[in-house]
Amino acid sequence: MTRLRTVRCLAVALGLYGLLSAGPIHAQAAPEPPFRFTKVDLQLLDESNAVDRLLENRGLVYSDPVLEKHLAGITTPLLPKDAPEHVQWRFRILRDPLVSAFALPNGSIYVTTGLIARAENDDQLAGVLAHETAHVSHRDPYLFNRSIRRKNVAMTVISGAAFSLSVFDIWWYPPGGIFLYPEGPCGATTSATANGSQVASIFTVYGYSRTDERNADLNAAEGLKKSGRDPNQLVRVLGVMDQSFDPTPVAYIWQDHRKTEKRIAYLKTELGLKGDAAAAPNAGYLARMRPVLVQNIQMDLDSRCFRSAVAGAQRLTDARPDDPDALFWLAESYRAMGPRKPVLDKKEQTGSGQRKAYRRMAKLTEQEETEKLSGSPEGRAALNAHQRQAEELYRRATDLNPRFAMAQLGLGMLYQQENKPDDALIAYRKYLDLAPQGADRERVQRRMAALDSQGASR
């Protein structure tokens, strides 16, 4: 009897929720009244300005006036003639390996270094930026915020209704809005911002309703066409961004596979595109964005996204096979990848598989994970293969630039990992000779002292 009542109450509560949350959808069918700012919207605007300041103050904005000007240049033809009220367009690069972009309601559009590293050309970047500017022009952030607040009130009302129907038979916990922000290795910058601000978590993680996303996509494709850019590159970039090399904690707006498949499907229909959009890698784009790519490789390594780091460094090496820097970063990526398999399994590439793999990874520290994986035959084989690749790449880098101190440091660390203390000492000594005042001097000296105490010959 109690169970029956519980089920009945749940059904009533869910029905009420459905009715209340369906409100905005019905409202969208009617002609939209012009947007008027309310107190809540102005609060959101203030919060957006605060997020801008927070990102700047924490040094999370990749400051490069030339690149920012370039981003503004490719987006300006896609913008509406008059900026909407309380919107000042600004295009900025966020230091975050997460492949993402987001717009704040005040007109600040952020693209992550992860996205720039993954995109192949300016048309793709323009497509993403056009999508984000469409959200701002349509006032989607404000409308989404209002909708979230309405739903929260609705959930509270439902909780009350459920309570009045069955005292303590149902413990109804409202979902608490949007506080399931990502935490952990990938997207740590976005996570840090989301921790400080609700605004960031809305726009970086969850995205908008399917209708809003669709409108923004179609708007972006139309804008690309009108400005003489290839709209098919928007389809291509969605596919490129959907690829996941490393486990991630949640499906982000730009990396939700099912959503992305649907978006690609309707864009193809709209553009009359049959088959896949052709890849269009652009050497000029890669050359211009090179410093961002290097920065992103470092962040991928710090965030335990080793496969993404290898992919990024491989791209740099393919573009310039004789560039010691590119070779060095590829070597670093292989060394850091250690016993991990180079590609995720098919199962691990699905949304749920990724989350499971992430949970497994998050249980252990990087060091513990490396030790655990090195214990298995597959892990040992992967470790040996990656160490061999890393050594070869370091060697090539030092051959091309004999005064490359960081490559000597990498070699030293590699040899220490491989338990070759004598070789490690030689490489460390070379590093100290080449960079006597280097930032890593102290740790190298400590490592040398440790090797000495372990009995390595001088």
Next chain:
Amino acid sequence: MNRRFQLALMVLICAVGAVAARVHVDPKLQASRVAIGKVVLLPPEIQFTRIGVKGPESNSTESDQLAGSLYAVVASELTARGVTVLPNPMAAAATDEAKYAVAKLQSEYDSLRIQLDRKPRRVDDGHITLGDGVSTFEPARGADALVLVRGTATQATKAKTAAILIGFGALSGFEGDIGFVDARTGDVLAWTRINRWRDVSNDPNDRLLHCTREALRGVPLPVPLAQ
């Protein structure tokens, strides 16, 4: 509900609470093979959330204000325990790169903190490290340890607090932790939690003082806390 079951549940909750509140200290620090004399206190990262009937609302300005208060409280407590607190690295950072170096370190710690939070006892075994790469952090030259503070403060409205009675309410409070990381080797030397079951957003300097002092009680610092 059966009374025995209720009693057992309460004992279990208290036991879990007691274990969670324990300070975790690396064996090297415990055995005084390393000492914490000079530290760099990184700006705390605090998430402030106001929970009302209309749902939770974060505010970055209030989060920053609370972080500033906690910085001052932790710094004064450390000073009172005989530790020299070096200048705030974020305040001293003049360039974007210098600011990013701080953000990078904070982000690396956040990644490690997931494991710390799951199994803090690994600190007692000396198994948790950020790696010796931390020694390249310029503002920590000459420091023994880096101090990293994290926290979540919630302020529930009266209506939301009252709603606890019917199962969908929330309480005001503060939950946080302080980590001491060896500035040379990256080993986590000590990790302790700060808890306060009260709204700390009003008069934070006063309300955070006692719980911070208690959290630092078990950390081996030059001057022991007076009883």
